[in-house]
Amino acid sequence: MSDSNNSTHNNLNNPNNNPSPQNTPAQDSNNAANANSPFLSQPLPQGTPQGQQQSLPKGADHRNLGSTTHFGYKTVDVEEKQQKVAEVFHSVAAKYDLMNDLMSFGIHRLWKRFAINLSGVRRGQQVLDIAGGTGDLALAFSREVGPQGHVVLSDINESMLNVGRDRLIDKGCTNVDFVLANAETLEPFADESFDLVTISFGLRNVTDKDAALRAMYRVLKPGGRLLVLEFSKPVFEPLSRLYDLYSFTALPVMGKLVANDSESYRYLAESIRMHPDQRTLKQMMENAGFQSCDYHNMTGGIVALHRGFK
Numbered sequence: 001m002s003d004s005n006n007s008t009h010n011n012l013n014n015p016n017n018n019p020s021p022q023n024t025p026a027q028d029s030n031n032a033a034n035a036n037s038p039f040l041s042q043p044l045p046q047g048t049p050q051g052q053q054q055s056l057p058k059g060a061d062h063r064n065l066g067s068t069t070h071f072g073y074k075t076v077d078v079e080e081k082q083q084k085v086a087e088v089f090h091s092v093a094a095k096y097d098l099m100n101d102l103m104s105f106g107i108h109r110l111w112k113r114f115a116i117n118l119s120g121v122r123r124g125q126q127v128l129d130i131a132g133g134t135g136d137l138a139l140a141f142s143r144e145v146g147p148q149g150h151v152v153l154s155d156i157n158e159s160m161l162n163v164g165r166d167r168l169i170d171k172g173c174t175n176v177d178f179v180l181a182n183a184e185t186l187e188p189f190a191d192e193s194f195d196l197v198t199i200s201f202g203l204r205n206v207t208d209k210d211a212a213l214r215a216m217y218r219v220l221k222p223g224g225r226l227l228v229l230e231f232s233k234p235v236f237e238p239l240s241r242l243y244d245l246y247s248f249t250a251l252p253v254m255g256k257l258v259a260n261d262s263e264s265y266r267y268l269a270e271s272i273r274m275h276p277d278q279r280t281l282k283q284m285m286e287n288a289g290f291q292s293c294d295y296h297n298m299t300g301g302i303v304a305l306h307r308g309f310k
Contacts (some may be wrong), residue, residue, distance in 0.1 A: 011107050024182035024222040028195025056196070070129075103265075104256055109136075111303050112200065115229045118296070118307060125195040128219060130183050130212075131155055135164035141196075142173045150188075154181040184208050186215040193219050200229040204275035226290060228281065231272040232304035239300045247272065252274040278304050 015148070121127060123146045129138045132155070138291065145151060149260040153168065165178045169185040171180055183187050183199065183206050197216045206212045216226050234240040247269035255265030274283060278295050281304075285293045290308030297304050 004147075007286070015140070024300060047199075048129065054239070058172055061210065067306075094217050101250060102258065107299060111229060111305075112136055114282055114296070114298065115198065115200065115305050116228055117145070118305065119144075119196055119227055120225065121196050126193060126195045126221075127151045127198070128186075128189065128194040130181070130186070130197065130216070131162055131198040131205070132198075132200070133157075133160045133202070135168045137198055138164065138176055138202050138242075139168055139171060141198075142168070142176050147175060149175060151176045153177070153195075154179045154183075154186075156180065156182050165202060168194070183212040184215060185211070186219050189219045192217055192221045195221055195224045196227070197224070198227045198229070201231065203228055203230050203281075204271050209276070210284060210288065213285055213290075217289045222310055224310050226306075226308045227305040227310075229306065230306070231275060232281075232301055233277040233300035235297060243302060281306055 104111075119141075121141060121144045123144075125145050126149065127138075127141045127145060129135075129141065129151065132138050132157055135153055138151050141151045151173075153164050155164065158180060161178055161180060168176050168178075179188055183202065197220055199212075199216070203209055203212065213226075213298070220226065234243055248266070251269050252262040252263045256262040275281075278297065278301065282293050282295055284305060285308045290310065293303045293306065293308040295306045
């Protein structure tokens with residue numbers, strides 16, 4: 001499941017660990033402007049997608065995103081994006097787990113199991129699962145930390161959180177709390193509250209990813225770790241082209257047939273393409289203060305697990 005180089009830390013200076021060459025910011029900008037998918041009627045917005053720079057200044061303040069940001073391939077007002085993302089997940093909440101199984105052919109369960117194995121979570125620890133949705137990771141962590149431990153399942157979307165809450169209550173989880181929270185601030189939580197913070201397939205939907213990473217760093221205890229499981233960039237060009245074909249043709253059709261919602265699954269494909277690549281996200285984590293950051297490509301880089309320590 002995991003690439004052969006994933007047993008060690010990825011190093012930007014080691015080509016064996018990072019198969020794809022590092023482009024300059026100018027090259028990335030040109031690539032982003034020209035990478036229009038033939039399966040879309042609307043081209044990719046001009047300019048560099050948010051967070052796609054290969055070199056981010058250390059300690060830079062990214063809180064001011066300007067007046068616009070990306071919602072998939074569309075350019076929208078910053079204030080609009082949160083509402084649009086909310087509408088997507090209100091729409092898909094009831095069929096979310098079924099669609100995950102269908103879209104990934106069940107492989108998402110292996111990706112999540114790999115994340116749990118690398119979490120290092122122990123009995124009695126405190127875990128925060130951000131954008132936890134229907135509770136796959138929270139359920140596993142609930143068992144891992146035991147009755148003396150505690151898990152918080154948080155999500156900004158009430159529909160998703162309700163599905164997760166009902167599911168975990170039905171499973172008999174008594175050491176899990178459910179909190180409506182914005183990943184960019186994590187305001188309900190005190191500093192240095194958790195041994196482990198995870199976010200699974202949720203960071204790409206956050207408008208200000210740098211603010212979210214800083215908030216995650218804030219709530220972690222010293223020595224704690226962050227795990228970010230997210231769709232990423234395939235490391236092989238033939239795989240990337242096949243993945244585009246599947247994402248922009250099969251996913252919307254599948255969404256229409258199963259969930260009666262093709263547009264939400266078109267947004268899913270577009271949001272993946274606009275998300276920072278493996279190296280960029282690693283550097284963003286380092287800029288937020290995390291140390292010993294690494295990442296592990298899975299399924300040829302379609303998904304990556306990033307890890308950092310406080």
